[in-house]
Amino acid sequence: MRRIISILMENEAGALCRVAGLFSARGYNIESLTVAPTEDLSLSRMTLVTRGSDEIIEQILKQLNKLVEVVKVMDLTEGFHIERELLLLKVKAKSAEQRTEIKRLTDIFRGKIVDVTELSYTIELTGAGEKLDAFVKAIDLGDIVEVVRSGSSGISRGDKGMRL
Amino acid sequence: MIENPHSCGYHDQLSVAANDFLREIKVELSGGEIVIQCLKDEGVEYIFGYPGGAVLHIYDALAKSVDIKHILVRHEQGATHAADGYARSTGKVGVVLVTSGPGATNAITGIATAYLDSIPMVVVTGQVATPWIGSDAFQEVDMVGISRPCVKHNFLVKNIEDIAITLRKAFYIAASGRPGPVVVDIPKDVTDPNIKIPYSYPTNIAMRSYNPVVKGHIGQIKKAVDLLLAAKRPMIYTGGGVVLANASDLLIQLVRHLQYPITQTLMGLGAYPAPDKLFVGMLGMHGTYEANMAMHECDVLLAIGARFDDRVTGKIALFCPEAKIIHIDVDPASISKNVRVDIPIVGSVDYVLNDMLKILEEKSYATDTDALKQWWQKIETWRAKDCLRYNKSSPLIKPQAVIEAVYKVTQGKAFVTSDVGQHQMWAAQFYHFDQPRRWINSGGLGTMGFGLPSAVGVALAHPDEQVVCITGEASILMCIQELSTCKQYGLPIKIIMLNNRYMGMVRQWQEFFYESRYSHSYMDALPDFVELAQSFGHVGMRVEQPDQVEAGLEQAFAMKDQLVFIDFVTDPSENVFPMIEAGKGHHEMHLSPAGELA
Numbered sequence: 001m002r003r004i005i006s007i008l009m010e011n012e013a014g015a016l017c018r019v020a021g022l023f024s025a026r027g028y029n030i031e032s033l034t035v036a037p038t039e040d041l042s043l044s045r046m047t048l049v050t051r052g053s054d055e056i057i058e059q060i061l062k063q064l065n066k067l068v069e070v071v072k073v074m075d076l077t078e079g080f081h082i083e084r085e086l087l088l089l090k091v092k093a094k095s096a097e098q099r100t101e102i103k104r105l106t107d108i109f110r111g112k113i114v115d116v117t118e119l120s121y122t123i124e125l126t127g128a129g130e131k132l133d134a135f136v137k138a139i140d141l142g143d144i145v146e147v148v149r150s151g152s153s154g155i156s157r158g159d160k161g162m163r164l
Numbered sequence: 165m166i167e168n169p170h171s172c173g174y175h176d177q178l179s180v181a182a183n184d185f186l187r188e189i190k191v192e193l194s195g196g197e198i199v200i201q202c203l204k205d206e207g208v209e210y211i212f213g214y215p216g217g218a219v220l221h222i223y224d225a226l227a228k229s230v231d232i233k234h235i236l237v238r239h240e241q242g243a244t245h246a247a248d249g250y251a252r253s254t255g256k257v258g259v260v261l262v263t264s265g266p267g268a269t270n271a272i273t274g275i276a277t278a279y280l281d282s283i284p285m286v287v288v289t290g291q292v293a294t295p296w297i298g299s300d301a302f303q304e305v306d307m308v309g310i311s312r313p314c315v316k317h318n319f320l321v322k323n324i325e326d327i328a329i330t331l332r333k334a335f336y337i338a339a340s341g342r343p344g345p346v347v348v349d350i351p352k353d354v355t356d357p358n359i360k361i362p363y364s365y366p367t368n369i370a371m372r373s374y375n376p377v378v379k380g381h382i383g384q385i386k387k388a389v390d391l392l393l394a395a396k397r398p399m400i401y402t403g404g405g406v407v408l409a410n411a412s413d414l415l416i417q418l419v420r421h422l423q424y425p426i427t428q429t430l431m432g433l434g435a436y437p438a439p440d441k442l443f444v445g446m447l448g449m450h451g452t453y454e455a456n457m458a459m460h461e462c463d464v465l466l467a468i469g470a471r472f473d474d475r476v477t478g479k480i481a482l483f484c485p486e487a488k489i490i491h492i493d494v495d496p497a498s499i500s501k502n503v504r505v506d507i508p509i510v511g512s513v514d515y516v517l518n519d520m521l522k523i524l525e526e527k528s529y530a531t532d533t534d535a536l537k538q539w540w541q542k543i544e545t546w547r548a549k550d551c552l553r554y555n556k557s558s559p560l561i562k563p564q565a566v567i568e569a570v571y572k573v574t575q576g577k578a579f580v581t582s583d584v585g586q587h588q589m590w591a592a593q594f595y596h597f598d599q600p601r602r603w604i605n606s607g608g609l610g611t612m613g614f615g616l617p618s619a620v621g622v623a624l625a626h627p628d629e630q631v632v633c634i635t636g637e638a639s640i641l642m643c644i645q646e647l648s649t650c651k652q653y654g655l656p657i658k659i660i661m662l663n664n665r666y667m668g669m670v671r672q673w674q675e676f677f678y679e680s681r682y683s684h685s686y687m688d689a690l691p692d693f694v695e696l697a698q699s700f701g702h703v704g705m706r707v708e709q710p711d712q713v714e715a716g717l718e719q720a721f722a723m724k725d726q727l728v729f730i731d732f733v734t735d736p737s738e739n740v741f742p743m744i745e746a747g748k749g750h751h752e753m754h755l756s757p758a759g760e761l762a
Binding site: 009010013014017018021025055058059062063065066068069070071164 | 308309312313316317320337371372373374495496497499500501504
């Protein structure tokens with residue numbers, strides 16, 4: 001099953017390696033991984049998407065907690081949560097017809113065109129992974145110049161937060 | 165008044181006085197001196213090490229120190245195993261100091277050995293100077309990167325100000341919770357003798373991201389007690405965690421109180437006295453028939469400080485098929501990792517056992533004595549099979565007989581280190597340890613070459629005790645250079661080498677599973693070990709006749725101040741029994757060379 005795991009950890013050199021190394025050493029999957037410092041610069045927040053049976057997920061959570069630099073670990077999938085990912089997509093846009101079609105599609109998905117040249121559009125789109133998948137599918141494959149995705153970030157719903 | 169060429173007035177005098185006051189509470193030290201001072205403040209007795217370029221500043225500071233004894237090994241792997249042996253036999257943190265690059269990589273095997281057996285160790289490695297890091301400098305290796313998968317934690321210290329706090333954390337992390345090795349990598353410029361800062365050793369250590377659980381959940385402990393008392397066919401299975409938590413006395417109290425059968429893993433031997441009737445022997449791949457059968461048929465299993473290793477469980481699907489399982493462990497990740505358990509208790513073994521005993525003693529709980537009586541009758545029929553029997557009238561020396569003789573001659577009181585292979589299993593089966601921390605072996609990683617250097621650490625820690633290294637002719641050659649260390653420090657270790665001219669365990673597997681094709685397991689061109697020992701300045705002996713075994717040992721152990729290396733020429737075809745093949749269940753044991761299945 002797909003799980004989204006939030007990790008609060010010391011913002012120290014090598015901390016990311018410890019998490020990535022743990023996953024490769026123990027043969028766990030990493031589907032995506034995002035990390036950046038929080039408002040408290042001594043801490044980093046990581047969102048990790050993985051897949052595994054309940055037993056494997058339990059081990060993943062325990063092993064993450066065991067890392068000396070990890071402060072807190074939470075499986076967001078256990079409760080209501082919000083998941084967002086950023087997509088940047090560069091697409092060929094030459095003819096007027098092509099440009100209108102891409103603009104219309106971008107509007108439908110509530111995306112934004114953030115860069116324009118005579119030959120191309122660059123689109124910014126956020127949402128859950130499936131929405132981004134659907135958008136990429138809707139664009140003609142032959143027209144895509146490049147696709148950049150950030151991987152998912154997640155946060156729980158409600159007034160509680162993962163803090164120290 | 166203090167002479168000061170720049171002094172010209174009242175204020176200068178005042179500041180000199182203030183500085184003197186400050187100097188009293190905070191001495192100025194260089195990075196190298198801080199490293200040594202921190203180790204002193206941690207109460208370190210011995211550093212096991214080998215100098216080199218990147219740690220020369222630290223070694224220079226060490227030369228000026230009289231409190232800490234440095235043991236110069238002959239190879240960095242030896243340093244780590246010696247520190248490990250010291251740690252296992254004392255319960256204190258073992259300390260290693262080696263240089264960058266090859267010094268650090270040579271230490272890796274020993275670090276991984278300690279990691280797999282959860283041994284507290286702090287390994288200080290030199291690193292090239294910070295401006296050179298990442299430039300492929302001479303003797304540069306990314307030690308933090310290389311060691312990451314086999315340490316509990318590691319640090320790269322980039323500023324002199326961070327040395328003291330980092331070492332304090334390193335010792336704390338290494339020794340607390342589930343212990344393990346911690347590497348502290350220090351670049352050469354950070355230990356520069358010309359840069360000095362005020363020193364004080366941090367007394368308190370608080371880490372928001374690291375707070376190991378100590379006390380077990382009392383509700384879970386009560387549930388466990390209820391389940392234990394309701395058992396009709398109970399079994400207690402304990403591991404190295406009991407030894408690490410110094411919980412041997414509590415375990416003995418619990419087992420005697422319940423009168424339940426107990427088995428121990430290879431790592432747990434000695435925590436419960438082996439000669440006791442309630443002890444049914446070691447379990448697992450080369451465990452006793454009675455221990456493995458009792459595991460297979462028990463209805464309640466209490467696992468204490470054991471980690472359900474594959475050499476213990478055999479095939480998971482066939483493991484304790486009828487049992488409800490209680491598991492006490494300080495490491496939550498050990499619980500339900502390989503085998504699902506019914507009542508998990510996270511906590512330090514000593515705390516949990518203490519609480520368990522209190523609950524048992526508070527109320528007059530009783531066990532099911534009738535069921536227990538029947539259960540013991542069954543176990544005794546298994547025990548009557550005498551699964552560790554061997555041919556005692558062979559014209560060749562049987563390796564088991566040598567271990568039995570060592571047990572007799574040392575009155576079961578020796579510290580015994582071992583290497584890895586058949587001799588290790590025979591030592592575990594035939595030396596009946598009755599105290600914890602006396603059996604020193606590489607159970608998890610299975611490191612050949614561990615025996616002799618670990619005995620160095622044990623002998624230094626226990627100068628008045630008998631220290632025995634049980635080894636084979638293949639293992640001993642992997643760290644033979646440490647015979648030189650033994651000479652330098654006058655360590656009277658007794659090396660018992662079971663010489664069967666084969667890598668015995670490899671040969672045994674090849675015999676069983678590869679139709680006796682002994683691919684590269686024969687030790688050709690062996691040295692004359694008697695002369696080898698003598699060339700290092702020790703006493704060498706050879707014993708070739710079964711009736712000479714005990715006399716040879718008596719003679720060796722009578723030389724109290726000498727290292728004696730005894731080459732026992734043993735039966736090359738002897739195998740370790742019982743044996744559970746990898747991937748089989750506890751009830752599927754081979755009991756004899758004829759392949760008799762239990």
